[in-house]
Amino acid sequence: MLRSGHHTPHMCKRGRLTPRIRRSRCRTPCMRRRDHPTPHVLKGKHTHRRHTEGAIHTHTEGAIHTPLLPEELQKGKPFELAVDVGCGTGRYTRPLAVHFEKVIGIDLSESQINEARRSTSEENVLYHTSSAEEMPLKDASVDLVFAGLAAHWFILDKFMQEAARVLKPGGCLALHAFHLKFEIQYQDVSETLTAIITETMNVLFKYGDKSNDVMMNQYRELFEAVPFADKQRTTDIPVMYPLSLADLLGFIQSLYMYQVFLKQDRDGATEFLQRVEKRFRDTLGESSNQVTLEFHMTCFCVLACKS
Ligand SMILES: C[S@@+](CC[C@H](N)C(=O)[O-])C[C@H]1O[C@@H](n2cnc3c(N)ncnc32)[C@H](O)[C@@H]1O
Incomplete structure (x- = not known):
């Protein structure tokens, strides 16, 4: 479970937001058919140090079991299949396992799938190395097609066709990610810290590709490409993570843009990160290893339901 001081910044539970969501809003995107799950997708657990984009390591591993769905929906029979x-x-x-009879994780990368298999003990969770555009699934067999921080990499029209093929009538599509603009708050140096992260991102954007644009416009193209009439996009959902400086530096390193920089110029990328770290340390002073920073980002999601 959660260690003290850390909270799961999930979206909305039984009509309330957790205290770590900044503004008061409840936009539970309920789908029309109530016998299908309401996809509460923005549960911000980020628990590993691999090069997964946006993997904020906040030492809250156990919290991934926090229920994703409102309690009234958890009491019924599990839905059959989530992907x-x-x-x-x-x-x-893994957190989907308690809500579905079976969960399948799909990824192009064999090494990611191997790691997922190693770190999963739930017996109803399986993994396949395959693509979003060609899923090894029968027509009309899936209750939920989900993608967290991933859909901006997919070939959009092919993925949407494939999602429409595998979803059951009434099945849901849930896609979410975060905006690449951040704020850091800490005592009276928030402005400086935010300027450092903004300048850091501005350098890293040079190593980005078109997936950045899809994220920067908060999945507008993805939303438009969803082939279902029952769909909605929710943007600017504020989320806050309490982070140490080490967490923050780990987050920067986990961004794929930093990984591209590293591949192209290992020494340049390493020195860049060292300079960023020095700027943070100079700003935070002697206690830089002890501080807990408030890292603010905004998330967005696209939710839809096949009729
Ligand atoms: C940023 S990671 C997110 C991983 C995971 N959802 C998370 O949030 O921890 C994006 C993942 O999408 C996978 N990916 C990218 N394009 C893909 C595609 N066309 N089909 C399947 N997986 C893909 C990558 O291999 C990578 O593991």
């Missing part, structure tokens, strides 16, 4: 597409190491796949 986590672009599952990486399975951090969003």
Whole structure:
């Protein structure tokens, strides 16, 4: 379970937001058919140090079992099948296990799938190395197609066609990610810390590709490409993570843009990160190893239901 001081910044539980969501809002995107799960997708657990984009390591491993769905929906029979597409190491796949009879994680990367298998003990969770555009699944067999921080990599029209093929009538599609603009708050140096992370991102954007644009416009193209009439996009959902400086530096390193930088110029990327770290340390002073920073980001999601 949660260690003290850390909270799961999930979206909305029984009509309330957790205290770590900044503004007061409840936009539970309920789908029309109430016998299908309401996809509460924005449960921000980030629990590994691999090069998964946005993997914020906050020492809250156990909290991934926090229920994703409102209690009234958890009491019924589990839904049959959920698929986590672009599952990486399975951090969003495992929490689905309690809500579905079977969960399948799919990822192009064999090494990610191997790691997901190693870190999963739930017997009803399986993994396959395969693509979002060609899922090894029967027509109309899936209750939930989910993708966390991954859909901006997919070939959009092919993925949407495939999601429409595998979903049952009434099945749901849930895609979420975060905006690449951050704020850091800590005592009276918030402005400086935010300027450092903004400048850092501005350098890293040079190593980005078109998936950045899809994230920066908060999945607008993805939303438009969803082939179902029952769909909605929720943007600017504020989320806050309490982070140590080490967590923050780990987060920067986990961004794929930093990984591209590293591949192209290992020494340049390493020195860049060292300079960023020095700026943070100079700003935070002697206690830089002890501080807990408030790392603010906004998330967005696209939710839809096949009729
Ligand atoms: C940023 S990671 C997110 C992983 C995981 N969902 C998470 O949040 O921890 C994106 C993942 O999508 C996978 N991926 C990218 N394109 C894919 C595709 N076309 N089909 C399946 N997986 C894909 C990558 O291999 C990577 O593991």
